[in-house]
Structures are given as C-alpha cells and as structure tokens.
Amino acid sequence: MTRDREGPDGDPGAGSAAHDGTWELLGTPFGIACTSDAVGAAVARLFQAFPGVDRPVDAAYRYLVVDGCGLHGNERCVHTAAGALDASGAVSDALSLLLTAVNRAAIDAFAGFAVHAGVLAAGSSAIAFPAPSGTGKTTLAAAGLRAGFDYVSDEALCVGPAAGQLVPYPRALALSPWSRQAVGLGHVDGVELGDGETAVPVDVSGARVAAAPLRLAHVVNLVRAPGSGPGPCVLAPATRGEAMTWLIERSFNHYKRPAESFHVAAALARGAHAWRLAYGDPLEAAALLRDRLG
Amino acid sequence: MEQGGERIGPAVAGVVETEVDESIALLHPDSSQVYVLNATAADVWRLSDGERTLDEVVAALAIAYGATPEAIHAEAAATVARFREDGLLPPAGG
Numbered sequence: 001m002t003r004d005r006e007g008p009d010g011d012p013g014a015g016s017a018a019h020d021g022t023w024e025l026l027g028t029p030f031g032i033a034c035t036s037d038a039v040g041a042a043v044a045r046l047f048q049a050f051p052g053v054d055r056p057v058d059a060a061y062r063y064l065v066v067d068g069c070g071l072h073g074n075e076r077c078v079h080t081a082a083g084a085l086d087a088s089g090a091v092s093d094a095l096s097l098l099l100t101a102v103n104r105a106a107i108d109a110f111a112g113f114a115v116h117a118g119v120l121a122a123g124s125s126a127i128a129f130p131a132p133s134g135t136g137k138t139t140l141a142a143a144g145l146r147a148g149f150d151y152v153s154d155e156a157l158c159v160g161p162a163a164g165q166l167v168p169y170p171r172a173l174a175l176s177p178w179s180r181q182a183v184g185l186g187h188v189d190g191v192e193l194g195d196g197e198t199a200v201p202v203d204v205s206g207a208r209v210a211a212a213p214l215r216l217a218h219v220v221n222l223v224r225a226p227g228s229g230p231g232p233c234v235l236a237p238a239t240r241g242e243a244m245t246w247l248i249e250r251s252f253n254h255y256k257r258p259a260e261s262f263h264v265a266a267a268l269a270r271g272a273h274a275w276r277l278a279y280g281d282p283l284e285a286a287a288l289l290r291d292r293l294g
Numbered sequence: 295m296e297q298g299g300e301r302i303g304p305a306v307a308g309v310v311e312t313e314v315d316e317s318i319a320l321l322h323p324d325s326s327q328v329y330v331l332n333a334t335a336a337d338v339w340r341l342s343d344g345e346r347t348l349d350e351v352v353a354a355l356a357i358a359y360g361a362t363p364e365a366i367h368a369e370a371a372a373t374v375a376r377f378r379e380d381g382l383l384p385p386a387g388g
Contacts, residue, residue, distance in 0.1 A: 239316070240314045240315045241315060241316065241317025241332070242330075243314075244314050244319055244328075245330040248328045248330070254326070255326050258321060258326035259310055262310060262312070262319070262321040263312065265328075266312045266314055266319055269314050270315070
C-alpha cells in the first residue's frame with residue numbers, strides 16, 4: 001500500500017513526498033519526508049530549532065511519514081530504512097513515534113559524550129540537571145525558559161569530541177497537560193503528540209536557543225518533593241566527585257569510549273560547581289536557579 | 295578477614311585514575327565501570343600502593359584523622375575488601 005510512496009530498496013526518503021525537510025541534529029543530517037502538507041507542517045514545527053542543512057542524508061537517517069496507509073487508508077505510518085516503525089490511527093501518535101526514533105538515532109550517532117540531562121544556559125554558562133526519564137527534566141527546562149534562561153536541551157547534555165565544547169540539542173519540549181499548566185504554557189499553540197502531550201517549540205515559549213560556545217558551569221542533582229505539590233525549594237552545594245558520579249550514571253554512551261568519556265566527565269566535573277536541588281514547584285525552582293546560578 | 299601483615303596493592307594493571315577535588319575516580323579496564331570514591335576511600339586508595347600493609351595503612355589514616363587505629367580499622371579493611379571484590383586491587387595473597 002505504501003510501497004509506491006517509498007524510494008527504492010526501502011530508502012524512505014527517496015520517493016516523492018508532499019513535504020520534505022532536512023535538519024542537522026548533533027552533527028548528523030536527518031531527512032524527514034511527509035506525504036501530506038498538514039503532517040509536514042507539524043514536523044517542520046517540531047524540528048524548527050535545529051539548523052536546516054543541504055548535505056546528503058544517509059539512508060539510515062531518512063524517515064517517511066505516510067498519512068493514509070493501512071488497510072483502510074486511515075492510518076499513519078512512519079517508515080525508516082529498516083522498515084515501518086508502526087502504524088497508528090492518529091497523527092499525534094505517529095509524531096510521537098517519529099520523535100522517539102529520531103531522538104534515539106541522533107544521540108546514538110553522536111560522536112561525543114552524551115548525558116541524559118536537561119540543560120539551560122545563561123549567556124555562555126550552562127546548567128545541567130542529569131536525571132532519568134520521568135523525573136521532571138522537561139518541566140523544569142520549560143520553567144527555566146519562563147525564568148529567562150536560554151534553551152539547550154530537555155534531553156541531553158552533549159559534549160563534542162573536539163575541545164569539549166557543549167553542543168545544543170534543542171528538541172521541542174513535550175509537555176503533559178499538568179506540566180503546561182505548571183509552567184504557565186497552557187495557552188500556547190503547540191503540536192499535539194501521543195499520550196496527551198503537546199510539543200512546545202522553543203520560540204512559542206518565548207525563549208531562544210542558546211548560542212555556542214557554551215561551557216558547563218553547574219551540575220544539579222534534582223530531588224523532587226513527593227507527589228507533584230509544592231514543597232521546600234532548597235539549593236545546597238554538593239561535591240565535584242558527586243557531580244562526576246551523576247554524569248557517568250546518566251551517560252547514554254560512556255561504554256562506547258570508556259577511557260575518553262571518563263576523562264571528559266572528570267574534566268566537566270572539575271570545571272563545574274555541583275548542587276542538589278530539592279523542589280516541588282518547577283517555576284519556583286527555576287527562579288531559584290536563576291537567582292543563584294544565572 | 296584482611297591479614298594486617300600483607301601488603302595492599304598496587305592497583306590492578308590498566309585501572310585508570312584521576313582526581314576530582316578530594317575524590318578519586320577510577321575506571322576499571324575490563325568492565326568499564328567507573329568508581330568515584332569518597333574522601334575516606336580515596337585516602338585508603340592512595341595508601342594502597344603495594345608498599346604498605348593494612349596495619350600501616352590504618353596507622354597512617356589514624357594520624358591523618360586524629361583517631362585511634364582501632365576506630366578506623368574495620369572501615370579501612372572493608373574498603374580494601376571492596377576494592378578487591380571490584381577487581382581494582384589484586385586479591386589477597388595474589
């Protein structure tokens with residue numbers, strides 16, 4: 001059904017598409033083609049914070065979103081060179097699939113040291129908060145933008161392979177309804193994703209993407225208050241040894257180049273201040289970070 | 295139980311070491327596991343140089359901390375045992 005819309009040999013980006021975009025994520029060009037203008041416009045909004053490129057895109061990083069596949073032509077499919085990821089009845093679910101796949105591929109292809117962390121910046125100084133999924137990184141990042149920080153990422157602290165510079169990874173902020181309300185972005189016009197989330201492009205939130213060069217100035221360990229309610233907001237100093245532990249524990253890829261990553265993490269920890277942030281309200285926490293570290 | 299007269303260390307070949315303030319970070323060459331030692335463990339590691347016995351390590355720590363050897367012997371011995379379990383120091387009798 002969708003085969004005639006694909007390129008030869010399963011190259012999902014080589015066929016005709018109504019909407020075709022190419023963006024560079026962490027040094028890798030990604031090509032995303034869509035068979036409908038509506039989905040293409042949504043994809044363009046999701047990736048608008050990344051620079052467009054006209055370099056050739058490897059087939060492994062081409063994606064095709066087919067609007068109107070499946071037995072009855074009412075599903076959306078995301079295709080890669082390795083095959084179809086899944087089919088879904090809703091555009092929002094297809095976009096979530098796409099974002100997840102692209103995110104994984106971008107970080108996997110990154111040649112430097114990458115840590116699962118939210119990252120904000122004030123001028124050239126970056127603040128990273130390493131944490132696993134589901135601990136509030138994206139909500140705190142969004143709150144940070146509202147507090148006046150520049151955006152680096154809600155997902156990854158990326159340190160380039162040359163000279164240890166930070167590489168922004170400003171993917172769209174995917175916020176739950178609770179998170180949008182909590183950070184005062186309930187009214188913004190975002191892109192609907194699956195599971196009730198809304199992707200909020202950076203410019204819609206009123207902030208901007210941080211400009212390189214950036215250096216890591218602070219590493220913050222997040223300690224959320226039980227539940228989602230307000231709690232005491234306290235920023236306390238920690239040791240640089242702890243900062244190194246947090247960076248290594250949350251690294252996506254230190255196992256690929258262990259010795260190099262070890263030294264990069266140590267250098268980052270030595271050059272940064274370490275903190276522990278206990279908080280309940282993300283806006284209050286962001287304001288505290290702004291006052292103390294911004 | 296650690297024998298107080300046996301020399302401790304040095305580090306297993308290939309262990310990478312770097313200092314981060316008062317901490318020492320170690321990278322195991324085979325498992326790629328990273329260990330970030332607290333201040334006390336870092337002191338035990340520095341003294342486990344293959345020249346000192348456990349009793350001598352404890353004596354040096356006691357002077358540094360202003361404590362009696364008896365007060366810190368158990369913790370130092372446990373730390374050395376952990377280094378050996380993790381493959382950072384050679385096993386006892388090795």
